[in-house]
Amino acid sequence: MRVTKGCARCRHRHARCVVPAGASSCSRCTRLDRPCHLEPRFHFKPVSYIYQQCDNAPARFDLVWDEEQVWVGVSRPVTFVRETDNFRREPSEPNDNDRVLEQSYSPPDDSQLILPEVVESIPTDTLSNDSPSQGSNDASTPTPREAYLIRSYIQKIAAVHQADICDPQSHFSTEVPRRALDEPMLLKALLALAARHDAILTDHSDCEASSFHGECLQLLIVALNQPEETYDDNLLITVVVLRFYEELERVTDRKCHLLGSNRLLNLMSRSASSGGLAEAVSWQFLRQAIYSSIAQYEPIQLDLRNYERSSVFHRDDDAALANAIIFFCARIVQLCCAVPGYAIDRKDWRQLADCVQEWHCNKPRSWQPLRYQPPNLSADQPFPELWIMSPPAVVGLQYYHASRIFLTLSDAPSQRMTDYEMSRARLIAETTVANHLVMAIGLSLSNESVQNSYFIASHLLQRFGYCLRQPAEQRGALRFLSRVEKNLGWRTSWMGRELEQQWEERAVLNTEVN
Template structure:
């Protein structure tokens, strides 16, 4: 907190934004004594320290202390920005010993202790070698842990320190604190944050990744998994923003590494236990934070929870069941209030992903959507706008339909007609860009038509609207319960359901470049696949389910088993 003298000199507003707003990437109004944004959000408003340089002139007889040959620099950046006391000084020490004979360079502290380094040159041989050394020492033990990189053979790069403080990422493979150096296989590339390289193009690494394996995991997330989250996001937050934020939020970084490891373990021979270590490290910090009002407004933690929920969906293929534990975390972030869900923010992007995840659960469990749909970023209009908003409108229509079908209210004809009209109006007023690039009717030997789209937002928008139409067709209250007209009405309902499911699966098969197209098709098969009576159609549906699990790590074994019983492929033991 600023001193009383500083507080008195502040007359109208703070000179700099408060620390809390800067951490949440929000604009601060700089009001005194607490900014208005923190007051409205119920957060602690932490003020930054102010420093004023002295303009005085020292006396000529001023006595100066003699500087020792060995200096220890302590990085207090984190303490100054957060206002928290310095925890363990030994974790933040950077040593300059007496063997350094060149002119010392200025030491620049990074925002986090783990990314700080002390780079210096040593003349260890006639051919000068550039060394980069990171230390994690206590005053009584100054042993440096260094390794050699085969990628840059002239560079000595050490493992970064492991921090116990909140939000800091622990090493998955701890260093041997009793060894002066760790022999590493020459084929292994270990790159530490802030490490120096001989290449003139690279002065340091972008992220605190511990070796080649973590770099592979991080790249796999960006190239293969982020597309599953950024379906309706023109800014591609999970592909572009999350990787950048992961360098500062270690909970988010561990979530990224956890889901990449899980996906690779399902689709390749990657270590199946690696994901658990990153996942456990996330939960260690994330679970206690959910009870903190300021933490549930942190969009980085919101994004981490979304990623962990996606991982949880993958786990169903191995555990045989979905625990839905991360859904509770998503509910906590969504229900915190509108003030944190600014359009175009990471929080808003996380909301839409969380809603799609909630819809998936609602469909599979045949329950209403439990996420609040009353936020101001939710748009139910049909006014002209961009394609991404149109896709989100279709998603909202499906959520409203699921609440109608599985909610506690009576299925009234009036409400059904309003939802059916919304589906028809969306189809009529949507942009022409939602039309497929290529369409081919199915032939007698093919189960699905060919439907090509060029954008993931078009795929997800059309598919979610088809799902809404499917549920409205199945739950049509105008179908007679009894009487001579019922048989014909049920026949028309079945024909329409088959047509919609074929279109849904055709979009999925022809647009596998965006994996969620297959996930959404599987949702339709799970709910309406039992209405197909032809063996060739049944086999095509089963093949789509198997391909989705094999290629995209989405659990479909339970759905396959249920459909095989419904189709009579295997006996239903429950009947005996």
């Protein structure tokens, strides 16, 4: 079942449709003095099959009506209306279905589809004398609300969140919005992302974002049903933008678009090394895959061999160097976060450890901090101060520390160790993890303009924050998470609550042992 959004004509023109309470025509059709064909608010979509996990593999189940299927009785006759494109005909030539619609349906009192809180979140400087929900006369021209959301995406998401952090051409800030104006599927994805971000920052309803998301999914399903050889860059970009949308809501993050992006990237193996926007999107998604793997304790499903042909391994600019360590980090996470009971290949582990060490030794002098101030726990300054010249360098150094964390925790102890030595090694490993975590957070706090660095630091804190033993570090970590939620609109308060529970439980256990 899906909820329709407005009359047939407005939906065809991608225009906002507003039906005043008790009215039988939307505001746009009333203003233009033309028939308004309001469809039933709820449409039921036929489902002939579903996919379900069976023995850890997707299996298709066909759905058929049983001959003894019980049907619900009704108290009065009902009329079934076919979903057609009747609005494409001239108003003077209504067909039988149009008459059925007019006779059998009247809009309910709550048919106002745009909630008051959503309208209130529109800045006054984006409104003209006409309501933004009425849309524009040209279907290709964004409404005032859509224009605001597109600008919000450019200024507050692509720029502030710095999706282009490791892309010298800044494709997410420039090319993606341009393409969205010509690609309805990508436009709906962009609008959904911007609307959700705006709803979080303004503490308003997520209804508008969900509406754009639903419209995008309808177009996306059609595109995915086409032969795989027809898949293009716009499809990949759309799914990656939708993954941004998913990441902004922890409770409902089912990683649907993460799995879709995995499949698309593995099919479109050329994208990770094709240059231009497609390659930039592929590297952005690799960071998303690392985030998800760290936070969800799951292995990366990407075929990382597709990235080995990328030009980043033949360049020496800051973005290329950052992407190189991101690639090494992805390989380490993929190796160390495999299924439970999986034995890590020690040869691969040693090779990756050597690659990370070589990368760190050969990093340019410009990646060294302009200023370094060590932590001072007695002064309640638990994180170091590191001023870094280049934004990609900030992110690259964070992924270096993330790589070292996973290498440390996956380093198998010697079988000749005594029980005490193994316990001691574990405590040393947790101390090492805490030191790298403190450095990653310090890089974020010391370089406030590089807000993309907040994401990897937050995910590392969520996963390994239990290693922080000092009260000053714990208080500082909570302040950091609050800062991320306030500045970026990314909900992190739940991470703080979980960490407080973990620290309290470990403190109780230590007290009981002593």
